Amino acid sequence: MKVAQLGSGTPEIAVVAGVHGDEPCGVRAVERLLDERPTVERPVKLVVVNEKALERQVRFVDEDLNRAFPGNPDAQTHEGQLAHQLVEELEGCLTFSMHSTQSHAEPFAIVNGVSETAQTIIPQLPVAAMVETSDFAEGRLFTEVRTLEVECGLQGSETAAQNADRLTRAFLTAVGALPGDTMHRDLPVYRLTDVIRKDDADTYEVFVDNFTEVTPGDPFAAADGKKQVAKESFYPVLMSSNGYRDVFGYAAEKLEVLTTPTAAD
Template identity: 50%
Template sequence: MRIYELGDGTPEVSVVGSIHGDEPCGARAIERFVAEDPDVERPVKLIVANEEALAADERYLDEDLNRAFPGDPNAESHERRLAHDLGREVRGTTAFSLHSTQSYAEPFAIVDTVDAISRSILPRLPVDVAVETNHFAEGRLIEHAHTIEVEAGLQKSDEAADNAYWLIRAFLTATNVLPAPAVASDGSSELDEESESQTEDDRLKLAIPEENSIDVFRLLERLPKPPADQYEVHATNFEPVAAGETFARADAEQFVADRDFYPILLSAYGYADIFGYAGDKVGTLP
């Protein structure tokens, strides 16, 4: 575990990347942000979590770290010991955990439940969707109070690393670690003297919106996936599936919806034993 602390005092805000070693976007984004030596208005802690799995390019060494919390300092498992140490580091902070996925290219947020803290932060992130895990968060960091996870994009892609960087900046702006970019009456941002060398894309991303409308979904059930040689998914995440529609296939076996649902984290090969989750749309933020 590698820890960077910026600012003076005890951090009440933390950022965690690469809980899974095959999801390097968080580590890349943290290192990019720290290398800029940013001025911060509140102290913050940034953590590259599972360095050993990251170096091995494996999701984990002994067990899934994001199913091992609260951990055990005396466990034989590397990840269970690490879960204890990481939990200690983020305790007492508003935490932001960066992930990536094989199922969806656009960033979206995940929370245990939408509470007062997440309600104040989520609309200020560059995401359109948030997912409540309901009772599917056992052993995950997200069970800790005031923790928001984000899926930054497709696993191991440059886009996910870039998205993760801008998500960090947006989160730290929402938690008053970074000052909000000043926006002129024409909607442009006041940038520093280096702004002339920045791309138009960078300029747009620096103009962090005051508020963003977010659709909120809630996980309802897992969608089991049997052993097979080939899998296919015929539904689009966060787009409704009607009862009677085929949403997936395992070899010759078709899987047909027995009721209306919204697919969440649905992919052919993202999980070993499930296609993903069925969920409901429960509202919007703000």
């Protein structure tokens, strides 16, 4: 785990990259900050986490780090020990954690509860939506540390790396670490309601777009040509044919749209 800092003093803000070794976009954003060393108005901790997995260009070495929290110093897995170390390193910090996905090109945020912090900061980021994990947060970083998580774009793409840089700088501006202003956006909010599982098969297909409503009777995915049909309406999130080993993604409900305050407000 690589830990660095911008500014002097004890950081209350952290930027985390490389939780998964096959998602290098956030690492590039952190490296650019370290190269440029911008003057900050609040100290910022920068962490590149799973260096061993990054070197091997694999998602994890022994287990998914973002399902291993709180971890244990005596864990039998690399990620189990790393999770414990990261929680200690991030104590007292509001953390911005960057990921990428095989399912959706446009950035979106993932939170463990629509908190006041999330409602204040995330509409200032260049994201298309905010997703609340509901009952599907077990083992993730934000169960132990105050964390705003973002999916920066398609895994391994140059666009995801560029998005990670923009998102990081917008976050640091929103929390007062970098000078400047941010742009507030109207932001739809979704809550995960179910896992969409897939049978063991040789080929998988997805027929729907993430964050676009699926209505009853619509076919939304198939395994070896056998279609799955919606029994009730839902919004797909993180849906892809091969992003996960045993699930297509998640079903969600749309909660609200956070609107931009007017000047009169």
